[in-house]
Amino acid sequence: MAKKTKISIDLNLDSIKIKNVTIDSYGEYHIYVSCSATSTLCHNCGKKITKPHGQCKESIIEHFPIFDNRVFIHVKWPRFICDSCDDNNSTTSFKPKWLNDTGKMTRKYENFILKFLINSTIKDISEKFCITEEIVEGIINRNIKTTIDWEQIRPTRIGLDEIALRKGHTHYLTIVSDLSKDKKIKILAVIDGRTKDEILPFLQSIPKDILSTLEGITVDMGASYFSALKEVINNNIRFNNTVTIDRFHVAKLLGDKVDKERKKVVYQLKKEFENDEDKLMSLKYTMWPFRHHRKDLNTDENKRLESLFELAPSLEECYELRENLYEIFELKEISKGDAKEKIDAWCESAELYETKGFNPFTSFIKTYRNFEENILNYFTHRMSSGPVEGLNNKIKVIKRRGFGFRNVVNFAKRIFLDINYKPILLPAA
Numbered sequence: 001m002a003k004k005t006k007i008s009i010d011l012n013l014d015s016i017k018i019k020n021v022t023i024d025s026y027g028e029y030h031i032y033v034s035c036s037a038t039s040t041l042c043h044n045c046g047k048k049i050t051k052p053h054g055q056c057k058e059s060i061i062e063h064f065p066i067f068d069n070r071v072f073i074h075v076k077w078p079r080f081i082c083d084s085c086d087d088n089n090s091t092t093s094f095k096p097k098w099l100n101d102t103g104k105m106t107r108k109y110e111n112f113i114l115k116f117l118i119n120s121t122i123k124d125i126s127e128k129f130c131i132t133e134e135i136v137e138g139i140i141n142r143n144i145k146t147t148i149d150w151e152q153i154r155p156t157r158i159g160l161d162e163i164a165l166r167k168g169h170t171h172y173l174t175i176v177s178d179l180s181k182d183k184k185i186k187i188l189a190v191i192d193g194r195t196k197d198e199i200l201p202f203l204q205s206i207p208k209d210i211l212s213t214l215e216g217i218t219v220d221m222g223a224s225y226f227s228a229l230k231e232v233i234n235n236n237i238r239f240n241n242t243v244t245i246d247r248f249h250v251a252k253l254l255g256d257k258v259d260k261e262r263k264k265v266v267y268q269l270k271k272e273f274e275n276d277e278d279k280l281m282s283l284k285y286t287m288w289p290f291r292h293h294r295k296d297l298n299t300d301e302n303k304r305l306e307s308l309f310e311l312a313p314s315l316e317e318c319y320e321l322r323e324n325l326y327e328i329f330e331l332k333e334i335s336k337g338d339a340k341e342k343i344d345a346w347c348e349s350a351e352l353y354e355t356k357g358f359n360p361f362t363s364f365i366k367t368y369r370n371f372e373e374n375i376l377n378y379f380t381h382r383m384s385s386g387p388v389e390g391l392n393n394k395i396k397v398i399k400r401r402g403f404g405f406r407n408v409v410n411f412a413k414r415i416f417l418d419i420n421y422k423p424i425l426l427p428a429a
Ligand SMILES: [Zn+2]
Pocket: 042, 043, 044, 045, 046, 047, 082, 083, 084, 085, 090
């Protein structure tokens, strides 16, 4: 009976022959093999060498598990000596392609661990596979490359965005992403810093033929991105047609100014009605509805927004103006010229709107005028902020999971693993 439940497994590893297999008291497999290689390449001169010169001491190599039991391959690699090299000590031990760089695990095992690392922490994987965190870190360091093969990727659109390395800290990084149309978003670089001097070396490393054919470069309004890009694209017309300010950053800038106004007005009203329970109730829980689009509000949220506007009609006007600008950006088939006209008209009505003492739109309009060409480029390139926002959220999750990375290199590798390497390691997804 027992025989009928057995299967044989092909290890699928060349240059070895299985001598014996034992299972220890932990259920772990130990596969003792001999090496069938009859030659190797001299590490010194690169010639093929066939003269045997003893064996190395036993290597224990981890391979991926069989039925959830760990698998170790025991082998003594043969050594060969080179006749062509003068140095008598020129021996080279054989190493198959499937062995990793440390000689302690198979490449398939490294890939197996990397798959599990996606969306997981190093600590999780260390605990689940009973290996040290140093081993997991080593697998990441050896396999995750954060340099870009430009010829292979050839992006047509890129984006530059800043993020804080840790919450509440002033250590900023710049994320450069490949936003090419109809391609999955990819990371091109994680740069330590956001100043002109910090990002210039990367921009200068982009091959000239790629840089000169980029259709669009999306950035936020950080002036350092502008001055760095101006230095590498020294043609003004090309700069004005290519560099695009992400509509998400425009919306955020306006949203923040309008929300400041809400805070100020609500604060005044709370003081005014400090003895009026009903009116104070109307002011409660209005922040969320105010910050969002009407179409995203449920009945209750809509009601709260309405009762806020009854007490503060000026805020309603403010809210509507914010929404009006948003709607221009939502228009599907509008040209850059038509969009400019519409936004000019919007600026006029926003300038007309004056609240007591403070106009939330004045400084926004000033910023808009400064960056007008580059903001309006959105209507030419239609680079949607959706993928960028999705990417930023993913990066935030990676950051939280890593409890705020202290080390930029490690953080960069995790971002590359979870975003660029994921489709390679998990092709079905
Ligand atoms: Zn040699």
